[in-house]
Amino acid sequence: MVKDRYDYLPNGYQETIEKGPNALRVFRRVSHGIGTREEQLKRLKNELTNADAIVIGAGAGLSTSAGFTYSGERFEKYFSDFAERYGIADMYSGGFMVMRCPPEVLWAYWSRYILINRYQKAPKPVYDDLLKLVRGKNYFVLTTNVDHQFQLAGFDKERLFYTQGDYGLFQCSVPCHDKTYDNRDVVLRMVSDQRDMQVPRELIPHCPVCGKPMMMNLRSDDKFVEDEGWHKAAQRYNAFIEENKGKNIVYLELGVGANTPVIIKYPFWQLTAQNKNAVYACVNLGESYCPDEITDQSVCINADIGKVIKDLVE
Numbered sequence: 001m002v003k004d005r006y007d008y009l010p011n012g013y014q015e016t017i018e019k020g021p022n023a024l025r026v027f028r029r030v031s032h033g034i035g036t037r038e039e040q041l042k043r044l045k046n047e048l049t050n051a052d053a054i055v056i057g058a059g060a061g062l063s064t065s066a067g068f069t070y071s072g073e074r075f076e077k078y079f080s081d082f083a084e085r086y087g088i089a090d091m092y093s094g095g096f097m098v099m100r101c102p103p104e105v106l107w108a109y110w111s112r113y114i115l116i117n118r119y120q121k122a123p124k125p126v127y128d129d130l131l132k133l134v135r136g137k138n139y140f141v142l143t144t145n146v147d148h149q150f151q152l153a154g155f156d157k158e159r160l161f162y163t164q165g166d167y168g169l170f171q172c173s174v175p176c177h178d179k180t181y182d183n184r185d186v187v188l189r190m191v192s193d194q195r196d197m198q199v200p201r202e203l204i205p206h207c208p209v210c211g212k213p214m215m216m217n218l219r220s221d222d223k224f225v226e227d228e229g230w231h232k233a234a235q236r237y238n239a240f241i242e243e244n245k246g247k248n249i250v251y252l253e254l255g256v257g258a259n260t261p262v263i264i265k266y267p268f269w270q271l272t273a274q275n276k277n278a279v280y281a282c283v284n285l286g287e288s289y290c291p292d293e294i295t296d297q298s299v300c301i302n303a304d305i306g307k308v309i310k311d312l313v314e
């Protein structure tokens, strides 16, 4: 929506995801890389040291490795009352379930969720270690994560493109306009002032323009608002890819699952195949692979991301 104003800007997101279907036509068989774990790790370390540019592509697996779990102990700690009354089994499904509840209840749930999954740092220092790995280098981060952990760890904001939004921003649910709003103050108040799983009515967020309910700025359907900050980040990402074409570039993919491969995984495969100086590194516990066609340019490490990053930093 309201995209016209940004038509003059190159849209790194659009250009990136358009590579997706092409990747499927080109790459048919997958490989798990060459060499032992130690050899792969050593090679990746070497490639990162000598790289002209590093593009980090981060998915949900990176935050899982950093300790963001949505069930078990962490869920019990913050949501045991919701579990008891509404039969919710984990944070994720609960987020959908409360959408059917009155807004007082919905925001009691979501304010806690946003507080612990966006405003608080991840339990383990995986993002901090990752920053140590690239600090002072020519890097850029492309991420589908909406938990703000790159910013909280101190990554340069100008080197980040979070394509799917941010829990820390509200937008109009219609949406009637394309601005987003920082929600920190109201989220903190909703958490502290809620009683018996309900926030006071006056804290329920409404659009300042049309008065309709606000929602989180997350890409889940076509109502997602791509605000000015989003478009500028898309442009910077695009420029970074252009500037470093043909150079020794490492596409470091961390924890990208099979759910949304068109945003990070498939474009990384294609960009690697188009540049003989590029390296594709896939670090993922249980899902580490590359297309056959670029095996020689790939490093696949099937292990906990946090542990791999720690090994790379040492």
Ligand SMILES: [Zn+2]
Residues within 6 Å of the ligand: 172, 173, 174, 175, 176, 177, 207, 208, 209, 210, 211, 212
């Ligand atoms: Zn509105």
